[in-house]
Amino acid sequence: MDSIFVNALWVLLLGSLLGLELIGKVPPTLHTPLMSGANAISGITVLAALTAIIKSNGSIPLLVLGSVSLGFALFNVIGGFLVTDRMLAMFSRKPARKENR
Amino acid sequence: MDFLQYAIDLVAILLLALGIKGLSKVRSARGANQLAAVAMALAVLGLLIHYLGTTGISSAAWTWIIGGTVVGGVLGAITAQRVPMTSMPETVALFNGCGGMSSLLVALAAAFFPAAFGASGMVAVVSIVISVFVGAITFTGSIVAMAKLQGWLSTPAWMQSKARHFVNIALAVACLVAAVDLIAKGGMSVQGLWLLVIASSLLGIGVTLPIGGADMPVVISLLNSYSGVAAAAAGFVVGSQLLIVAGAMVGAAGLILTQVMCNGMNRSLVSVLFGGALGASAVAGGGGGEYTNITSCSVEECALTLEAAERVVIVPGYGLAVAQAQHTLREVTRSLEAAGIEVTYAIHPVAGRMPGHMNVLLAEADVPYEQLKEMDVINPEFPATDVVLVLGANDVVNPQAKTDPNSPLYGMPVLDVQQARTVFVVKRGMSAGYSGIKNDLFELANTSMVFGDAKKVLGDLLGELKELGVGKK
Numbered sequence: 001m002d003s004i005f006v007n008a009l010w011v012l013l014l015g016s017l018l019g020l021e022l023i024g025k026v027p028p029t030l031h032t033p034l035m036s037g038a039n040a041i042s043g044i045t046v047l048a049a050l051t052a053i054i055k056s057n058g059s060i061p062l063l064v065l066g067s068v069s070l071g072f073a074l075f076n077v078i079g080g081f082l083v084t085d086r087m088l089a090m091f092s093r094k095p096a097r098k099e100n101r
Numbered sequence: 102m103d104f105l106q107y108a109i110d111l112v113a114i115l116l117l118a119l120g121i122k123g124l125s126k127v128r129s130a131r132g133a134n135q136l137a138a139v140a141m142a143l144a145v146l147g148l149l150i151h152y153l154g155t156t157g158i159s160s161a162a163w164t165w166i167i168g169g170t171v172v173g174g175v176l177g178a179i180t181a182q183r184v185p186m187t188s189m190p191e192t193v194a195l196f197n198g199c200g201g202m203s204s205l206l207v208a209l210a211a212a213f214f215p216a217a218f219g220a221s222g223m224v225a226v227v228s229i230v231i232s233v234f235v236g237a238i239t240f241t242g243s244i245v246a247m248a249k250l251q252g253w254l255s256t257p258a259w260m261q262s263k264a265r266h267f268v269n270i271a272l273a274v275a276c277l278v279a280a281v282d283l284i285a286k287g288g289m290s291v292q293g294l295w296l297l298v299i300a301s302s303l304l305g306i307g308v309t310l311p312i313g314g315a316d317m318p319v320v321i322s323l324l325n326s327y328s329g330v331a332a333a334a335a336g337f338v339v340g341s342q343l344l345i346v347a348g349a350m351v352g353a354a355g356l357i358l359t360q361v362m363c364n365g366m367n368r369s370l371v372s373v374l375f376g377g378a379l380g381a382s383a384v385a386g387g388g389g390g391e392y393t394n395i396t397s398c399s400v401e402e403c404a405l406t407l408e409a410a411e412r413v414v415i416v417p418g419y420g421l422a423v424a425q426a427q428h429t430l431r432e433v434t435r436s437l438e439a440a441g442i443e444v445t446y447a448i449h450p451v452a453g454r455m456p457g458h459m460n461v462l463l464a465e466a467d468v469p470y471e472q473l474k475e476m477d478v479i480n481p482e483f484p485a486t487d488v489v490l491v492l493g494a495n496d497v498v499n500p501q502a503k504t505d506p507n508s509p510l511y512g513m514p515v516l517d518v519q520q521a522r523t524v525f526v527v528k529r530g531m532s533a534g535y536s537g538i539k540n541d542l543f544e545l546a547n548t549s550m551v552f553g554d555a556k557k558v559l560g561d562l563l564g565e566l567k568e569l570g571v572g573k574k
Contacts (some may be wrong), residue, residue: 015346019353031456069206070169076200090464092212
């Protein structure tokens with residue numbers, strides 16, 4: 001077992017524990033936005049796609065694969081964050097409106 | 102230079118964790134989402150800085166990076182802006198599927214060009230196998246979930262039968278065979294790779310297709326968790342710790358969220374995944390039968406009763422959202438409030454199509470957040486309520502869930518609307534709800550049915566209330 005792999009396993013373990021701890025209690029109101037937001041974060045595979053492109057060394061099939069992968073991942077990231085924001089904007093604008101009345 | 106990347110990565114991870122944490126509180130949610138977006142941008146920046154400082158980035162690479170960014174980003178932004186709020190569950194499924202597809206493609210790239218990634222040896226092959234398997238299931242499963250929610254796809258009859266279990270088991274075995282083949286040959290098995298891609302894609306379809314519409318949100322949440330796992334596996338493939346942490350966090354958080362949702366619907370994850378559609382078992386398991394003793398009434402009578410009420414509770418359901426009637430509803434409640442009538446909204450945990458979906462829809466129609474009450478809060482208040490207006494909700498107000506142990510709904514938490522003085526149920530016809538189960542509420546003496554499309558009924562109701570002079574000073 002090389003140490004890089006063991007390190008990576010530790011990172012995996014701690015990351016999972018962190019994820020389990022982060023959302024203990026969620027009001028049902030936020031289930032949909034939270035799912036949508038977490039979903040956008042899972043688009044972090046942009047990093048993997050970028051790595052593939054950068055390390056392609058000019059190989060066209062690899063460039064294409066990486067680029068398509070990047071497109072899918074960014075569709076997930078950009079779309080996910082924007083749509084979550086659209087949902088949450090509806091909650092947060094309420095107090096401001098009320099003061100105007 | 103490496104120090105800079107580590108620093109950026111650390112900050113990015115910290116912000117991502119804070120983002121997920123903040124998303125679980127109403128007040129901080131919007132800022133938390135933006136924080137997570139910033140973290141993502143930082144992570145990308147850190148990666149680019151790292152490679153600029155070491156190997157450099159060729160101009161060909163830049164071209165393809167910009168190409169992929171523009172196409173994916175623009176399509177994502179357009180989709181996010183255009184999609185109506187009612188289709189939110191489908192949209193999340195679509196985005197999620199694309200995330201899975203991205204992990205799948207990266208893993209394929211690493212499998213075909215191991216030299217480029219320095220991805221050789223046991224660890225790399227196992228990561229590739231996991232990434233392909235989970236990524237493919239996430240992609241096809243999410244697309245099927247989206248198509249089913251959009252009504253583009255219905256479940257073929259044989260998929261409802263027990264036969265599907267054998268098909269799925271056969272597919273799972275095929276995945277296992279392909280995985281073993283790949284690992285044994287150190288990743289050098291093109292047939293094994295394609296078998297894995299095809300079998301896991303089909304498995305994603307086979308598992309998701311039989312699941313009923315009402316359970317779909319749970320499945321989408323679970324698939325969301327899978328896409329985190331796929332991302333973490335891709336992190337092992339390319340050797341990115343940031344990717345591993347973020348993927349693991351989303352995977353674990355998604356699992357918790359799935360569990361919370363299951364609790365809200367009183368369904369176990371196992372029964373959602375393997376039990377098939379709720380409606381299929383309903384036919385066999387009692388609770389059916391014809392309606393007798395239905396009282397229906399006109400919109401005018403409904404308006405007269407509302408005018409005399411002091412406390413009104415609205416129970417919105419998916420039917421309201423489908424009819425796009427939330428804005429008309431808001432006008433009706435405005436005029437009631439202007440007449441000094443206390444109006445609250447009872448939100449069942451699974452109102453709409455996904456937990457929290459109804460809150461989003463009502464917020465869109467400008468309903469004050471404080472007027473939305475959760476089930477546990479509102480249930481004790483029904484006996485002191487004059488009028489309950491049920492709009493396009495069905496199963497969540499079915500008293501059978503508490504009274505009839507033979508009912509398939511038995512044990513599901515429901516809103517006790519029947520305890521109110523008068524209940525009006527606005528419904529298009531006597532057709533069954535999601536679960537296909539008869540609703541005993543409709544036959545009770547204090548229940549009156551108002552037949553019609555929710556938007557039209559509410560429009561008429563608004564007219565009647567105006568004629569009565571409700572809400573005008």
